[in-house]
Every structure is written in structure tokens, then in C-alpha cells.
Amino acid sequence: MTDLSTDSPLLEVSNLAVNFRTMDGEVPAVRNAGFSLPAGKTLAIVGESGSGKSTTAMAVIGLLPGNGTVASGSIRFDGQELVGLPESKMRAIRGRSIGLVPQDPMSNLNPVTKIGTQVAETLLVHGMATSKDVDRKVVEVLTAAGLPNAAERAKQYPHEFSGGMRQRALIAIGLACRPRLLIADEPTSALDVTVQRTILDQIDRMTEELGSSVLLITHDLGLAAERASELVVMHRGEVVETGPARQLLEDPQHPYTQSLVRAAPSVAAVRLSPGAFAGHAGSRSGTPSAASAAGELAAAPAGTETAPDNIVEFRDLTKVFKIRGRSDDFYAAKNVTLDIPRGRTVAIVGESGSGKTTTARMLLKLIEPTSGTMTFDGMDVATLDKVQLREFRQRVQPIFQDPYSSLDPMYTIERILEEPLKTYRRGDKAERQRRVRELMEQVALPPEMLHRYPAELSGGQRQRVAIARALALKPELIVCDEPVSALDVLVQAQILQLLGDLQREFGLSYLFISHDLAVVRLISDYVCVMKDGELVEAATSEEVFSNPRHPYTRKLLASIPGNELNIDGELAS
Structure with missing residues (x-):
């Protein structure tokens, strides 16, 4: 391995400009971006969705979309210029010397190929294994990425994995060849905090053992503060501030960086829209009910004599x-x-595979329970006839975890948002168009995006479209499965505030599935903690975060990256 001094960065980006060809002409996505990354260090790029951070990373590894080009500037890796390098030579560098953990697990894993086969392909292509030992090395790689029962999991397909498990499979592929530079584009956005820590610790070990560098793309400021030595802040395609990570977050100079720090969620925060919670939770498997776990719950809102009923x-x-x-x-x-x-938010938290999404899918009637009962507004969901089921689908809407697979790539954004209105015959054409534009405004998307396709939007923008679609029919209950995991902190704060505003205005109820405990703290009245398919703790949000009783809940709270970042954006000493 070449011995690189700090005077010779492993990666150096200078005056980088990236343009995209569109029907409206050339659109600049990155302008005059520059930074350097020494060997053995981690540099994080943060910024809003669409700020250019992922585009910059894709330019480095030579994986820009077909309509994207490096207009000017330089990208040097280990002293070699990558801009203009023939694809044959770039292919030799990509994977072996520069690894990639992409943002989206579903579109980057082959749905008809077993997970183990996809990892083996990477190992074999780059000469990291032979046909005789590849199976053993596949298990080693999957285990290092935090997948339990790796030998069995290697025989499964992507659709048999949870979202977090699919992301871990991508991380395994990215780390398989032990690259000198790992580009990690939101590598833990779909992971719960305990597995997130496992993965980030693994990346740290690789950096230390191999002298490798990590280019981390993230919207999580806590993660950036904890894991990166240097921070680059991008806004509208430009680098607006750089510096040591903790110093930059403690004393941000640029107004945009200051707004990012202020918007960062914290477990020390108060509920965005305070509301009394009434109800109970528990299981017959020894899990305490809310009453026993939290004592007497909050009283009903002022002006009411009884607690709200259960939807x-x-x-x-x-x-x-x-x-x-x-x-x-x-x-x-x-x-x-x-x-x-009714009118409250119940959050379910837990590790990937704990049963959170399975519970949500049973509520949405996407899968049928094996046993037990489930009622919605007093109706047994299992006995709904065709007419009742059609009504149920309008009153209960989902926001799925993955905005890539949940949006039709062949539809424009306008058609995606209009589809539920047409399906349920809501209004005429003009009324539907007005509603679509109203939805775009609610999720902070400009109306000119209506004629674009999902592939032309950033990950965060796609998730906002998914949220707008869920709101289209004005449902009573929204099942939110990781609805803000793909969003940067500024848009995340807007969406959480929007959900709170809608709840107050329309009396909406939410089942909120998340691995981000800081987000759960902001949005929930009540928290249920799941582990291995069972509820292990159930209490008001205040009780869970101020006085967690179960060891597993305490472990989750202790695993939050950058937990010292408080609500005012100040770092504790």
C-alpha cells in the first residue's frame, strides 16, 4: 500500500462542476465544489436533499446518470486524475480501490438473485475469493456487516429481508473488497440505532486497520459529529462551509449551517405538538400495559370530560x-x-426485524395476521366486505419506508398524486389539479416538479412525493413506516411539523414506525418498544425517554449517534 502523508490527500476534488441535461436545457447540479480527504480519515458531506452531495460522490466514482456530465474541475484519487479516465480503467478502480454503499437498497439489489450470490459476485470479480472459499467469505462479509445467521440469510432473496437488513447487505458488498476509499451515501439511513452503531464501528475498524478513507454522505448531523473528522456543508450545489466536524457544529459560521444545526432533532426535545394520550398497550407475553409501565396517564385535553376513543x-x-x-x-x-x-400518535420503535413493519402491514391489511384480532373504528378488519374494504383503504393510508420502490417510475409526479383522487373519483379534472398543487405546497415541493419523473428527483424529494400522495384522500389514520428516514434535517423538521399541523387541524391519528428515537421524541404521544416480535415496553413518550425501564430500551437510547447534540444545537462538553 502506498504510504500517503497528510500533504498528499488520498482524494482531492477541485473546482468541480456537474451539469445535467434536461428538456429545459443544462441544469447545474454542482458548482465549484472542492475538498480534500487524507488517508485514514472520514469526511462527511451534509446538506439538504438536492444540494449536490450525492451527485458529488457519484462524480468521484464515475457513476453519474446518463444525462450527467462533469463540466469542469478535477478529481484526483491517489494522485491519479479520474475526470476523463476511460471506463475500462475506471472499472478497475471502482469496487476494488473505491467502494460504494449506495443509498437505496431495493434498486441496488437484484430482486431475483440470492443475497449471497450478489456478495459472491463482487468477491469473485475483484479476485478477493476463489470458487472454493467464496461461500465461507460471503458468510464472513455478511456477519461483519451485522447480519445474524449469515449462512441462512445468504440463501434468501432481497424481498425476504427487512429494509434495514437489505441496507446491511449493501454495506457488506461495499466493504467486501476492503477498498482504500469507501463512499457511503446515507449508509445507515434505514438502520436502527444499535445496528447503525455496529456498522459504523465496522467502518471505523476498516479505516484504522487499512488506512482507508471514508467519504460519508449524510443528513444526520449527530452521526457526522460523532464519526467524521472533517465536515463539508453543501447548499444548492455549492460548498458553503468546511472545517473540523465538532468545531463547525459548535460554532457554525454560515447562515445555512446554522439553520441545519438548529433543525437537528434531539431526544432532549419536547413534543412538537403536545397532546394528551389515553389508551393502553401491552401483551400477554409478560409485557406491562401502559398503566403499569407509566402509572396514571395524561388526562384528556382541556374542555373534554372523557379520554378520546380508540380508532x-x-x-x-x-x-x-x-x-x-x-x-x-x-x-x-x-x-x-x-x-x-383517535387524534394521537403512537410510535413503534425497535431494531430491524423486531416486527415493527410487520405490525404496520397487518394494520394496512397488506398481510393477514395468523391469529388475534384487529379493529378499526369498531369494525373487525378481518370481516370487512368489498365495499367496506374500499372505504377502509380511503380512511387508512400508508407512507412507506422506501420512496424508490413505492413510486411508479413511469408516472410523472402529477400523475402519481392524481392517481388516488381518480381511483376514488374525487372531484373533476380541475379540482384534482388544484388538490395536487396544494399537496405539493404542503410538502415544500415547487410546482415545476409536477412534470418530472421520480428518477429526476433526489431521495428526499421522492419521499416528500410519497407523503403528499398519502395525504391526497385526507385519511383519518396514516401508517408512517420510516417516513422521514430519507430526509435531511431541514425538510425532516418541515414534514414533522406538517404532520403535527394536520393532526391538530383534522384530528388525524398516526401509527409511526421509526428507528430514529430523536424523531420519535418529537412526534409521538406514546411509544411502544418492540424486540423479537414482542412489545417489551409501552408508556407515554415522556416516560420512555426520561425513565426507560427495560434494558433493551436503555440500550437503544445509549446507541443514538451524536446524542450530545441538544435541541439548541449546542454540543455538550
Whole structure:
């Protein structure tokens, strides 16, 4: 390995400009960007969705979309100029010397190929394994990336993994060849905090052992403060501030950086829209109810004599899956008992594979429970006829975790938002168009994006479209499955505030699935903690964050990156 001094950066970007060809002509995505990354260091690029941070990373590795070009500037890796390098030579560098962990697990994993085969392909192509030892090395790589039962998981397909497990498979592929530079584009955005820490610790170990560098693209300021030595802040395609990570977050100079720090969520924050919670949660498997876990719950809102009724009630809800190659059944959810009061937010937190999304999908009637009962507004969901089910679909809407797979790539944004209105015959053409523009405004997207396709939007912009679509029919209950995991902190704060405003205005109820405990602290009235398919703690949000009782809950809270970043954006000493 070449011995690089700090005077000779492993990666040096100078005056980089990237343009995209569109129907409206050339659009500049990155302008005059520059930074250097020494060997063995981690540099984080932060900024809003569409700020150019991922485009910069893709330019480095030579994976810009077909309509994207490096207009000017220099990208030097280990002294070699990458701009203008023939694809054959770039292919030799990509994967072996520069690894990539892309942002989206579903569009970057082959849905018809087993996970182990996809990892093996990377190892074999770059000479990191032979046909004789590749199976053993696949298991080693998947284990290092935090996947339990790696030998069994290697035989499964991407659709059999949770969102977090798919992301870990991508991380395994990115780390498989032990590259000198790892470009990690939101590598842990889909992961719970405990697995996130495992993955980031693994990246740190690689950096230390190999002298490798990490270019980290993230919207998580806490993660950037904890893991990166240097920070680059991008806004509208330009670098607006650079410096040591902690120093920059403690004393930001640029107004945009200051706004990012102010918007960072914190577990020390107060609920965005304070509301009393009434109801209970628990299971027959020894999990305490809210009453026993939190004592007497908050009283009903002022001016009311009784607590709000429950719009959803789960009783001993269980979902069992058959797993290929295993004789025993897998309990994805076991005896889940909880209520969602009308007009309140109930959050479910836990690690990937804990049963959070399975519970949400049963509520959406996307999968059927194995046993137990589930009622919506007093109706047994299992017995709904065709007419009742159509009404149920309008009153209960989802916001899915993955904005890439949940949006039709062949539809324009306008058609995506108009589709539910047309399906349920809401208004005439003019009324639907007005509603579509109103939705775009609510999620802070400009109306000129209506004629674009999902592929022409950033990850955060796509997620905002998914949120707008869920709001289109003005539902009573929204099931939010990681709805802000792909968003930068400024847009995240806008969306959370929007959800709070809509809840107050229309009396909406939310089931909020998230691995981000700081976000849960801001949005929820009540928190249910799941582990291995069971509820292990259930209490008001205030109680869970101020006095966690279960060891697993305390472990989750202790794993939050940058937990010292408080609500005012000041770092504790």
C-alpha cells in the first residue's frame, strides 16, 4: 500500500462542476465544489436533499446518470486524475480501490438473485475469493456487516429481508473488497440505532486497520459529529462551509449551517405538538400495559370530560412466517396488544426485524395476521366486505419506508398524486389539479416538479412525493413506516411539523414506525418498544425517554449517534 502523508490527500476534488441535461436545457447540479480527504480519515458531506452531495460522490466514482456530465474541475484519487479516465480503467478502480454503499437498497439489489450470490459476485470479480472459499467469505462479509445467521440469510432473496437488513447487505458488498476509499451515501439511513452503531464501528475498524478513507454522505448531523473528522456543508450545489466536524457544529459560521444545526432533532426535545394520550398497550407475553409501565396517564385535553376513543385496537395480534430451510416457524409479531387513540400518535420503535413493519402491514391489511384480532373504528378488519374494504383503504393510508420502490417510475409526479383522487373519483379534472398543487405546497415541493419523473428527483424529494400522495384522500389514520428516514434535517423538521399541523387541524391519528428515537421524541404521544416480535415496553413518550425501564430500551437510547447534540444545537462538553 502506498504510504500517503497528510500533504498528499488520498482524494482531492477541485473546482468541480456537474451539469445535467434536461428538456429545459443544462441544469447545474454542482458548482465549484472542492475538498480534500487524507488517508485514514472520514469526511462527511451534509446538506439538504438536492444540494449536490450525492451527485458529488457519484462524480468521484464515475457513476453519474446518463444525462450527467462533469463540466469542469478535477478529481484526483491517489494522485491519479479520474475526470476523463476511460471506463475500462475506471472499472478497475471502482469496487476494488473505491467502494460504494449506495443509498437505496431495493434498486441496488437484484430482486431475483440470492443475497449471497450478489456478495459472491463482487468477491469473485475483484479476485478477493476463489470458487472454493467464496461461500465461507460471503458468510464472513455478511456477519461483519451485522447480519445474524449469515449462512441462512445468504440463501434468501432481497424481498425476504427487512429494509434495514437489505441496507446491511449493501454495506457488506461495499466493504467486501476492503477498498482504500469507501463512499457511503446515507449508509445507515434505514438502520436502527444499535445496528447503525455496529456498522459504523465496522467502518471505523476498516479505516484504522487499512488506512482507508471514508467519504460519508449524510443528513444526520449527530452521526457526522460523532464519526467524521472533517465536515463539508453543501447548499444548492455549492460548498458553503468546511472545517473540523465538532468545531463547525459548535460554532457554525454560515447562515445555512446554522439553520441545519438548529433543525437537528434531539431526544432532549419536547413534543412538537403536545397532546394528551389515553389508551393502553401491552401483551400477554409478560409485557406491562401502559398503566403499569407509566402509572396514571395524561388526562384528556382541556374542555373534554372523557379520554378520546380508540380508532385502532390490536388484541394478541400474531404473525407467523414459514422460512425456507427451517423446520421451526418464525414469529414476526407475537401477541401484540395496543391501542391507537383517535387524534394521537403512537410510535413503534425497535431494531430491524423486531416486527415493527410487520405490525404496520397487518394494520394496512397488506398481510393477514395468523391469529388475534384487529379493529378499526369498531369494525373487525378481518370481516370487512368489498365495499367496506374500499372505504377502509380511503380512511387508512400508508407512507412507506422506501420512496424508490413505492413510486411508479413511469408516472410523472402529477400523475402519481392524481392517481388516488381518480381511483376514488374525487372531484373533476380541475379540482384534482388544484388538490395536487396544494399537496405539493404542503410538502415544500415547487410546482415545476409536477412534470418530472421520480428518477429526476433526489431521495428526499421522492419521499416528500410519497407523503403528499398519502395525504391526497385526507385519511383519518396514516401508517408512517420510516417516513422521514430519507430526509435531511431541514425538510425532516418541515414534514414533522406538517404532520403535527394536520393532526391538530383534522384530528388525524398516526401509527409511526421509526428507528430514529430523536424523531420519535418529537412526534409521538406514546411509544411502544418492540424486540423479537414482542412489545417489551409501552408508556407515554415522556416516560420512555426520561425513565426507560427495560434494558433493551436503555440500550437503544445509549446507541443514538451524536446524542450530545441538544435541541439548541449546542454540543455538550
